Structure formats: C-alpha cells, structure tokens
Amino acid sequence: MSAGRAPARRAGTHARRLLAVLTAVVAIVGVLPGAAHARETRESVVGGTRAAQGEFPFMVRLSMGCGGALYSSRLVLTAAHCVGSTGTNTSITATLGVVDLQSSSRITVRSNYVYRAPGYNGNGKDWALIRLASPVTGLAALPIATTTAYNSGTFTVAGWGAAREGGAQQRYLLKATVPFVPDSTCDNSYPDLIPGEEICAGYASGGTDTCQGDSGGPMFRRDASNAWIQVGIVSWGNGCARPNYPGVYTEVSTFASAIASAAASLGG
Template sequence: MCRFLYILLLWNWATQADAASIADVPSFRPSRIVNGEKARNGEEAWQISLQLSTGGAGPNRQRTMSHFCGGTLVNDRWVVTAAHCVYKKMYITSDNLFVVFNTTNMKHPDVPNIGVEKIFTANYNEATKEHDIALLKLKEAVSTSGAVSLPPASYEANGTCTVSGWGFQQANAGFTPNHLMAANVTVLTREDCQARFGSQYKIYPGMLCAGGGKTDACQGDSGGPLVCTTSTGENVLAGVVSWGIGCATPTIPGVYTEVAKYDSWIQQVMENNQDSKLPTTSSDI
C-alpha cells in the first residue's frame, strides 16, 4: 500500500512538472542531490529522513517505513521540514510519521528512529509556495550532537552552502539511494534569482535561491537542509528545500524557505509547546 502511494505521488509530480504557473510547480522537489557526493559518517549529522509507517496491525503483519521527505534536527525535540511535506495530507498523522536520524544510511537495520508527537505548519500557500516551513515535535528527546543552529532573524546567507538528502538519479526517475548525498551550491541574490526565473515565477520574501549550476536538490530532498558555515565555523540552517523547475536545470537555481525570516514563528511554536504546557493545534506567521 505504501509503495503504491509513493508511486502515485511520483506520478502526480511528473504530470505537473512542465506547467507554466508557480501554482503548478511540483510540490516536492525531485528526490536526489544531483551531481553530489556521498556524505561521510558524521557529516551532515543534522539530516533526518521523514518516513511514513504502514502495516504493523495484527499478529502476522510487519510495519514498513518509506522515506518521502527530508528534515533537519535543530535541538533534542524539534525538527524543521517543509510545510508541503505534511500540509493537508490526510494519510499523514503523528501516529504514522517517524523520523530516522543519526545515520547516512537510512536502510541500515539498526538505524534509530522516533515517532512524531505533533505537527505544526506555518501559513503555507499552495498557490504561491510561500511560508513553506513546518516544525515536528518528537515524542522523546534525542541526542543533540548532530543538531544544527537556527539562524537569528538578522542572518543573511551568502557564499557556498551545502544541501543534502536522499533521492533519485534524475528528475522523476531512477531510484532513491540508501546513502545520504550532499552537494555545494552558491547562494544568489534575490534580484539575480528573480531575473533567472523571469516573470512566470515570483520569488517572494521568505524565499532563498541557491544553485543554478550542475548541482541541485531534487524530489524527496524536499524539507531537507541548506546549511551554511559562518566565519566562526558555526553551521547554520539557512534554508529548507522547497521547490524548483526540474533538477539541476541550467542557470535555474533551487528555491528554499529562508529560515531566518521565520525566527519569531519558530521560537513561538517551541515556547508554546514545551512539555509543561498544553500543545496548540497550529500556528500562523
């Protein structure tokens, strides 16, 4: 059932890929880091695999888990991902959503995973792709050795940063590799990014562009991290993989949610949903 669902989702992405308006851009980026390299053990340790669990009911049924998006561990109880990964999807609930963490090989038999207690999405706009960010509160605390820092509201990404994830060999085709892939991409100015997309696609405030060369994110990398290193050596979550036109399309960058612009929203959700407080059902920007 889960395999059929995943194939159906991929078919939907493929049929939308050539549409003209931003409302018809595939919600999920194609799923492999294009022209990247295998991440070494200990690298990109903040990367998580977001997986759906199916089956498991009854004495003879085993639970199966399938990767469908990425995400980033930002502290011992919270993961940042893309809103479009979990927004208004009736088949995704906190009961069947799991986070696989602390691994470069998500298919390893001993890979650690933990359930999701609650899902929070920003005021995501499916038509414009604005506010494509979500928070997942984990059921239990995990090791923070792999967490990446959240940027302050004043942070502005620049230079070369790293995008990572698990996914296809090319857009809407191939297979998802077990090993985590990573690639370097260059952050563009908003003006340069808008000029490359032209008048058909608007780059809204809260969106960040990177790439446009031979490396890029792709479907299944959705929700994953764009991490930049500061002059002091601190790794900062600059962006969340959001949308794009194909994968590694010449001159066309990938579009990310600019995490710094959601600093207040992130802090508010986390503060309002500590273990000692009653959880809220949603949170708007």
C-alpha cells in the same frame, strides 16, 4: 541531489496539485517539457557525493519521503508542503543518526504532533515543525539563522532524494554545494518568487541541485565561528538541476522568531 518542488504558485490549490502530478509524470516519462514556473517538491541531490557517517548528524529522513533537520532533541524542522495541518500526528517516522537508511544503527522515532506554518497555502511560508514522541540523544541539532547575515556565499545541501530528475530515492545520504543566487537573478527564472520569504541557490549551468525527496531538508553553511547554521529549507523549483533554474528555499531567517515561538509552544 535534487529537491522536491511544489506546484505552480498562484494557480489555486487544486490546479497546483494537478500541475505537480503532471510535472512528476513528465519527469518520469521524459517526453514533454516541464511547466516553466512549476513548483515541484524535491526529493534528492543531483550532482552530489556521498556524505560520511557523522558528517551531518542533524540530518533527518521522514517516512513521507521528505527530509528535515534536527532543531532540538524533540523537534524536526521541515517544509510545510511535506506535512498536513497542525495537530496530533503519530503517522510519521523519523530516521536519524545514519547516512545509510538501512544501517542497523539507525535511530527511528515516531511523531506525535505537527505544527505547520500559520497561513501556509502553497505560496511561501514553507516551514513546519514535527515533534517526536521521545527525545533523541547524542545527535547535534542544527541552529537556524536569525538574521540575513548568512544569506550569501556558498551553501551545502544534503538529502536522500533522487540523484537525477525523475529518479529513485537514495539509500545513502548525498551532499553538494550550491552558490547563492540574488533575488534579481532568480526572479528572471521564477517571476512568482517571494523575496524575503524565499532564497535561491544553484548554478546557471545546472548540474547540481536538490530534487524530489529532498524537500524539507536544510540548506546550510558555516557561520562566523565555523559552525553549521541553517539558512534555507528545500522548497521548490522547476525540475532538478536544469540550467537557469536554481533551487528555491524557504528563507529561514525571515521566520526564525515564528519558528522559535512554535518550538517553545511544543515544549522544545
């Protein structure tokens, strides 16, 4: 899997968008090195294996090419960079309940509203909620961490994004595990990391990561009761699964109260 990463952080909106496009082109052509600290949106899991049907019932695929997690029966938690501004939005289709996106048993629901994190400008605060037009039944939601207690250890990531840098989106859900990377180490790779808003995970040797198309999907682990809990949201990084460039995820616990308040305002 390899997650989608947003453009370089402090370059200004248009420069960041241009850098994201250039980085994507480079990744596809494969002839030039990527920008050292580019924030590129992620699309798939690199080094992953296929998930079993029903293994992660909260996983959501979004029609704009991002992932998400079922926060409640009517709300999907995803990345801010995956959506437009807050307001009515009926253009997004969520696919749920399957690992095979072409399965005849897939559930598809349209959106009717998007809530993007207040103040989001491409630097941190990379979370959003999508309200579905009708509730989804029979699928478990993914609780989010409300403290930093689970910001360590080994995490699971999953998505339908590219299985290699510059690769195509996947039909089947892939999963992988990645270890926590301390801020002090991650900052060596990403000097513009925002500690307290972002959390890093990955192997120093590379090889396993989220990638383009995984953006917005959850990074999760087992809690004290052995239940899944969401710790991060796939946000950005430099390429996919490159050595010494871990994935960067939105630190969910930092925004847990704001997410809960937004969810309440959306009726769910």
